Amino acid sequence: MCGKCGKLDKNWLCNKCKKELKKYYNLQIDKYGEPKNFDEHIYLFKYEAAIREEIIKYKFQEKSYKYKMLTKIILSKKNTCDKIEEYDIILPVPISKERKKQRGYNQSELIAREISKNLKIEYVKNVLKxxxxxxxxxxxxxxxxxxxxxxxxxxxxxxxxxxxxxxxxDDIFTTGSTVGECCRILRSASPQKIGVLTIAKD
Ligand SMILES: [Zn+2]
Structure with a gap:
């Protein structure tokens, strides 16, 4: 099934929807001047139009199956895959136990795991809580x-x-408060480099 339109499709993203989403696809790598506790921010979309609708449905309307489609679109460009593979480890921004129970899934975890399955980057769990x-x-x-x-x-x-x-x-980058705080904690473990990957930036 295509995760966007629901049409039968074995690749989780039909050609028509892939074409539509790809119109907005624009890999960006930002380095922020102020101390943000991470080295770079990689994102693929502005938080608008079709991608905004898809993220909202994925995150807030229990459409957990959309993680396959969203990962497909992330992995559909070689420059993005190459960038991700500069890293050793991928991990998601965690959500609380209560939120996970309520929603049934951590939206960032599903995507991080799927990226790890497809690229040379290791998924680690139980690091950030x-x-x-x-x-x-x-x-x-x-x-x-x-x-x-x-x-x-x-x-x-x-x-x-x-x-x-x-x-x-993380799914969306707005003010950077969430990832900034996560990275501040991660820094204390002395990693060599910290990058932040989000689908979109608001
Ligand atoms: Zn479709």
Whole structure:
């Protein structure tokens, strides 16, 4: 089935939908001046149009099967695959136990695992944990988001990422508060490099 239109398709993304989404595809690598706790931010779309609709459905409307289609589109360009393979390890931004129970899946984890299955990059679990169930970031402004993210994550099994090039995956980048806080915690394990990969940037 095509994860976008529902038409029968063994590749999870039909040619018509692939063509439509690819119109917006534009690999960007940003390095931010202010201290953001990571070295670079890689993203593929602006958070708009068809890709915005798909991410909303994936994340908030229980359409968990869309992870296959979203990963297909991420992996459909060689320059993006090459960039991802510069890293040793991929891991997702975690969600709290309560949120995972509610939603049934961690949207970033499904995509990170699928990327690891298809490219030469190892998926590691149980490194970053979300210890408190915070208010959804989408409901808050920039200052509130930073406050909300602070202290929400803890590090486990830090040896797994020591001296490694690690890539943190999230779905959307808005103010960068969530990934910034995650990377601040990851830094304490002394990885060699930290990159952030998101599908889109708002
Ligand atoms: Zn389709």
């Amino acid at each position: 979300k210890q408190k169930n915070t208010v959804a970031q989408s409901l808050l402004n920039k200052e509130q988001r930073e406050e909300n993210a602070r202290g929400a994550y803890t590090l486990k099994n830090s040896k797994k990422i020591q001296n490694k090039k690690i890539l943190l995956l």
